[in-house]
Amino acid sequence: GENVEQHPSTLSVQEGDSAVIKCTYSDSASNYFPWYKQELGKRPQLIIDIRSNVGEKKDQRIAVTLNKTAKHFSLHITETQPEDSAVYFCAASRDFNKFYFGSGTKLNVKP
């Protein structure tokens, strides 16, 4: 099966700085890569996703890049704000049904 590894496990940045979270996957057939944000005590929610026919996708301060050859994808958050503090999960899927999640990154944005 798929194996998704996520780094770092914790990330602390100053408000206004950028944050980058990286994930690698093992199954070359995976073709869909979503990112979920989970605030403390809340449910995970999709924030951005990318499909394998695209190398980069951007939505305001959030961007995701995908390198299919190297089998890794990254989440970039620019101009971080305290409300970005949460746990972020990457995931990979080959059929839009079975999603394999990374272990999560706890992002702390210091005001």
Next chain:
Amino acid sequence: DAGVIQSPRHEVTEMGQEVTLRCKPISGHNSLFWYRQTMMRGLELLIYFNNNVPIDDSGMPEDRFSAKMPNASFSTLKIQPSEPRDSAVYFCASSPRLAGGPGTGELFFGEGSRLTVL
């Protein structure tokens, strides 16, 4: 729509007791997933259904766990007998599917059921 609804939100029980977690997916969503979240193992897929049919239950830890989806608007996850290592947050999620095709990709999670087995 109220989103995916799970109950109970919190459950504390003693080892050996039966636990039943319930989920109501978003109306019109054809796929339903049960995930377990722990600090050690993160988010693990236990089982998923398409059109009320279990498709993949390879993530169910052992025979103590069972899941059903008797109709499009209701699913249960049962643990019998429960053990302390079952303590976790259990999430139900639903997802819409394109007509005759795969899912759209987005999982809509419920608020989760926090289970503590003493």
